[in-house]
Amino acid sequence: MKKLLTIMLALLVAMSLFASGSQESSSAESGDDTIKIALIIENTIDDKGWCQAMHDGITQAMEMLPGKIEYNYSEKMAVVDAGSMARQYVAEGYDLIIAHGAQYKNTVLEMAEEYPDVSFAFGTSSEIGPDNVFTYMPESEETGYLNGIIAGTLTKNNIVGLVGPVDSGDSARYNRGYVLGVQSVNPDCKILVAHTGSFSDYVKSSEVAASQLANGADMMTGSSQQAIGALRATAESPVAMWVGQDLAQLTTPEGQAKCIAASAYNYAAVIVELVEKIESGVKGGECIPMNFNNGGFIFEFNPALEQEWVSPELKAKVEDQIAQFQAAPGVLSDWALVDYSTL
Amino acid sequence: MLAILTNMLSMCIPFSVALLLASIGEMFNQRAGxxxxxxxxxxxxxxxxxxxxxxxxxxxxxxxxxYNVLGFAAAAVLGALLGLFFGVVTITFRAPQGIAGIGLQMFGVGTAGTLFRHFVGGTQSIPGIPDIEIPLLSRIPFLGDVFFSHNAVAYLAYLFIPVAWYILFKTPWGLKVRAVGTNPRAADSMGINVSRTRYEALMLGGALAGLAGAYLSIAQAKMFSDTLISGRGFIAVALVYFGHWHPLQIMGGALLFTFAQTFQTQIQSMGISFPYELAVMLPYVLVIVVLSFTSRNQTTAPTSLGKPFNREMRT
Structure with a gap:
């Protein structure tokens, strides 16, 4: 009986492991000139944040380059599982394997050495990798800055809130850009900054937001996918509003009601660039920055709230700032100097 | 300063409910061994x-x-069924409880995530249940915000604490639960059906854990994602040790842990120069420190905790 039980438990564990990941594919007609792209992500393709942005970018690139891209993805890939998944993709002849997260760096570098004929990519990172590894780095301080201008202008209590995940990668850049944006229009504004310590703990994110709202914040933002929890908490407030790091937040009911503006990573441009480089024989060794200057970001106001909340002056200020970002990269090169303890 | 303290304390009750319900459920499990x-x-x-x-x-x-009430009821029933399933594995088949528990954890998290993707799709929110301001009482300065402005389930959860105490210490069934967790052989010789009592405790514990999960998705976060629980089930297990298997002390532990959470958030938001990584760890460090100092006092621990009972074998 114990043997039977052991087998049942083993099956149960195996089922659970199987259930915790999923794999889908969509493809163009395979041909000699088709680039096969595989995406490995920590969360899901519909997380209204980091992972969805890349998935949406690849599918948009497929529309921009009809018949050029064959695509497959694997969700909920822990770092320890990503290596075996990537090997499977290599065995299936994929040309480019994107491990979407800085946590996959060591796995990617190890795989790149083992399979020099395959291109790999990971981000966020500004490092220049080996000859078959691309990196990409969203310079998110630009989108954070725009949201900061809006928050600093619209706050009535002179208190704004920011719910971050961990202080690294593009979240750190977005958050510091937000602080700079608020200070640029409202130097006396109190900026409440707190981190949850997790990219995916929605409950803690909502708790942190609730705490900041209780302390008087009436304009809120958050970075990474955990921000959805903070947005949900903001929706409970009768007065507070939200500015978002991801346009996907506008598709939620609370985003429609509370999110005045949001930005998005235009990963489609990155994917198109990667495809072109691979076709021209470049397999890696480059970092692709993402900013307004190279079309790496999109920014939109929420049409449902624009008339009520966005004055012509505010809109002009935001558009003027976007024009400055488009004109030259690195406008906010001092973003890393922001020290939260001085706020 | 009083406003900050009021804000911190006013969040302790609603944010502690999920931990409280889950740890009280786990307490019944562990009291039964x-x-x-x-x-x-x-x-x-x-x-x-x-x-x-x-x-x-x-x-x-x-x-x-x-529909929210129905959601809570369904969560309790599903939790009870999972408790029953765990009982079949650990009581009837006498599987190692630690390994079986890890299996149940992986099964639950994986299955919930998979079913969610199938039936719902991506991260979605619901209106959930609103806070209720109790007339007159909610207007009392300080006390009104801290105690009388929360959702209905939070009130019910805290009202359940004395009920749990009464069930455990003042009813024949509670005596049976404590007996089978302390000395199942003696309980068996006194005519108590050890397996049945343990099954009942597991079903009650499972129902409370199910309610705790539903509280997070319906009353607190008002959304679901497969990372929603994020380790709170394990914190609930730790709180049972923290509270020495006693409902009132477990409640104190849940409140202390939640207060530490809101306190660390406050430290960060106030811009105090303190590494946020350490601030985030603060509640967990607190639990470990308190456990370290109190673990010597094991007099209330169920002495047969984790030991399968086989009436055919002498131990």
């Missing part, structure tokens, strides 16, 4: 089914409060 590490998985399933019912009824829009 069964160590259920699968609490996290049961909470995940409760959170999923609890959210699914109001979501399916309203598509994410407003629904009758009865």
């Amino acid at each position: 069964v160590f259920n590490l699968g609490c996290e998985g049961v909470m995940a399933m409760g959170a999923f089914i609890g959210m699914l019912i109001p979501f399916a009824a309203g598509g994410g829009g407003a629904v009758s409060e009865w």
